[in-house]
Amino acid sequence: MSSEHDTHESHGIRGYVIVALILAVITYVEFAIIEYEIAWLGPGAILFWLIALSLAKFVMVIAYFMHLKDDDATYTGFFTSGMVIGFGTFVAFTFLMTLPASLPEIRQAALTVSQPAHGEAEGDGYGGGYGGGISEETRAAIESDGYSRPLSDVLREGPPKDQTLRVTPPAAASDGWTVALSTPAFGAARAEAAPAGDEAPAPAEAAPAPTDAEPAPDEAAQATEVASFDPAAAEAAYTANCASCHQANGAGLPGAFPPLAEHFPTLVASDAGRTYVISSLLYGLQGEIEVQGMTYAGVMPAWGYLGDDVLANTLNHAATAWGNEALLADDFTPFTPEEVAAQRDGGLTAADVYELRNALDLP
């Protein structure tokens, strides 16, 4: 092996010098691209060239300095598989981390695909399933509600503020799902429901998730428990975006993430409290807080990149799930996308939100 190198040592060194010079020049070009703000190159082009140049350096060092170009292919095989696995992990991880943010689009896409017959639509895992087996008459009835919105928009964004969308599962296997709009006042409906002693979490009425352990309330309870938001969509929004920290049961993680169960209703008892919880979603929260006798110094990220409807849904789920509904003030009204939208562009920081919280009169 060494004798083989002895024969062209000077040639080898000259090659190394050339490679080193090219590496140095590339590094300078990369530096120059950033330092001298080359205006005629767009951001996309700059990004492309930076990555292309560093890739060139990467390949040159490996091929020439590490001799992979002329060495046994076994080495290349091992190293390449390591790179592929590493890059694959990165891609999969990125996809997982960004998936929740694109859920509304995925749901929208699912709605535009023709659905299988009733019943099967339950299994999409996000408590979605609306749209399954909706008859043409029902579709026409909803779309002629005077708001001129396609059914898919009604399902995605929620019904008009003063109306309620009710999607009822089939009573028998031969029946279809029924979808109807009604206009009860939420407060009145709740006042009606509360004396009945039904403190069960808001049932996933529109489409019960397969995992929902709560016994389905009877038909009468469903009729009175109607809220002007879709509990299934609310639960799906919460599960996708909040449950990893605050947990599916709203209990949080002691010392790290505060509980929402038995706590959220005290936050939203006042208008200032409603403003605060919306702000905490839009702008995040940073600072030490105390909930139920425990101190929390974790960080709440800003969720403003999510849609108004998704944010309103998460708030409504937190307000009504886990027995929270029974703790709400009688005049509580569900959060609406409009209420969330009104607080966008507030330009708050996570620290400002902390001040908002401190200003609340919390027990």
Add this chain to the structure above:
Amino acid sequence: MAADAPATATPSVPAHGWRSSKLPDMKLMMWIFLASDIMFFGTLIGTYLIYKGRSLTGPYPQDVLDIPLTTVSTFVLLMSSFLMVIALDALKRNDIGKFRLWTFGVAFFGAIFLGFQVYEFNHFVDLGLTLQGNLFGTTFYVLTGTHGVHVAIGVLWLLSIVVASYVRPWTSKDATNLEVAGLYWHFVDVVWIVIFTLVYLVDFVPGAGG
């Protein structure tokens, strides 16, 4: 290959046991290690990129990163890689004096790089960027710190080679020992090439920063 049963032994199999490969064990092991190490760095870089732009409070990358300074330290590391191949070439030609000089040079350049990093970390902490302060600090320090540890290990390894060459004079027969250390060193350089672009430069692309 490794699954071949001893029964299928060929004349190339030595009597004292069979080998799965005619490649030098040390070199093969180093490449396998590097394959695992690139997965390790892949996840660290991936984590940095995923959390990029999600810090709630400053300092943000544009507030602290110093491109001219890091360009110089990147250049130093690149040139150390060049010295590494020159040192290996010298050893293969049995030019022990040059081999020692260049190997020491590699370690010296590596130490300069570490010096830049120590200065940088100190400066960043003064600016308020800490490991626990925000997501940028956490992911940045873990990634560049892990790389710095790799460089430090490389410097110690190369210095130990220089010392060893005085204890027992090295010849061209020892070239594989140096080559393996060189593979490790070049790999550390390659990782820095990626970090320099994805962590440092990209933050200053107009509109693409976070």
